[in-house]
Amino acid sequence: MVALRPARIIAIAAVTGAFLLPLAWTGLAAVGVLPDDSTRPPSWTGPPTLDHIAEIGVAEPTFWQELATSTLAAILAACLTVAVAFPAAFALARSRFRGGRTATQVFLVLASLPVMAYVIPLADLSSRVHLIDTFAGITLAEAAVTAPLAVFVLHGAVAQLPPEWEEAAVIDGAGLVRILGGVVLPLIAPSVAATLVVMFVLDWNMLLVPLVLTSGAVKTVPVALSDFFTFERELDWPTAAAALMVSLAPLAVLVGVFHRVLESFALQAPGGRDIG
């Protein structure tokens, strides 16, 4: 730990303030504290109230149900992503073959590929195998979208691990499953947890995939928000702000609880220097 110079403390505070100001504005509106820009100088109106949170349910009666759908789909999709990405990342890190480096980078390119590039045929195929409007269909598709990024991050975590741990386990006669679950997984647990949190955030916020894979029977919060505003229904700003804050709250709490663990989320450039 070093003592920071005052100039840096001021700079950090100013940057944080600038980035968080729009959210603070929204947060105030959610509890009914609104500016009045028509007076000179602008003034603030309204005593704080929690009424607007109750109004969400009036404007969008199924909002709380959509919140539950979003949460469950994001939890399952994040777990599925990590469950399939971890073994593949391990195999990728522990096999020496020509082009192994490139293979890892192809996963990053896949992670950068916009969902729009493949979602149109995905919607068509899903409707043909009757996965449209099903919870499973949305969860599986969300898991697939985030899987390449998880492979890239977990590959970096495994690659930094000295192979001696596994070799010792092999000598003890451990099989593949025991090595993966009993040796490697505990050693990179912080990276796995951080990946789970980031995947949850990505799944929770995903719009396009659930939007085209449902006609309304299974709705997540982003889809509900998009429906609400595309059909030209005007919502009161305080109610909209309350809905935004409620849908942000779970993520904020998650990141708050796991802030230390999230330091292990690192995009390692394969073959590059350690950035751990």
Add this chain to the structure above:
Amino acid sequence: MRLTRRDRLLLFAPLAILLGGWLVGPALVGLGATLTTYSPLTTAVAFAGWQNYTDVLHDPQFGEAARNVAIFTLVAVPLELGLGFGVAYLLRRPFRGRSWWRGLLLLPWLVSPIATGVMWHYLFGGATGILNFVLGWLGQPEVASPIGDVRLALAATIAIEVWRMAPFVTFLLLPGLVAIPEERWEQATLVGASWFRRIVNVALPEVAPLMLTVGMLLTGLSLGAFDTILILTGGGPGTATLTPALYSYDRAFVTNDWPSGAASAWLIAGCVAVVGTVYIRVSARWSR
């Protein structure tokens, strides 16, 4: 440990099934379908060659969309990288509560793209927004929301994207900056290097590979810019903020012109593939 062929197959199989069924598979099926007259609504399918692609490329609307997304990407990505790096640089030395602070700074990225659009719709306009509040304090007259102005709409969407993504860039770059050994900074201080020299000679060479990786992610995501713009402007006013992704969505799901939608979506994928190849080449050269 030594993995046998069978081990590797077992370890890759679950991922292969998931990606094959829900990502790579549909993408390739879509590519095949765009070379025909296929559409989910028709039964007669004939080979069409590149016809769908030439149709899209000759559509002036798609041209506008391509121009917009080029500007969007070329302006937003460097700003996100620069701003994200700057904030990460401020946070590079450990202090009490830094990891907590880092989480706090991530908040804008936690707001979903769709919620971001809804939020800025109100913040930019109306009698309760930030813009007119600040202008009011400065004694300036009220202005109309920039998202309704043909000349300002694209700039406004870029500013919003940078607001949301720069914190994520900070989050991704910080581990790289923290890993730079303390001696490197001390050496630079001893020879009297200015803060600018320290950034150019100490920080940037160390985080360059990481920045390349983050730049790849940002470029791909910018080329597919969709969610926030859909809710904020829907591509308007006119075609001022139309992007190829919005164009594809509109063709495939709104006007039911499936072949154009799928073909234009594949053009986005093609662009990302080109950027990806450049990324792999550059990264291979750097690590040599």
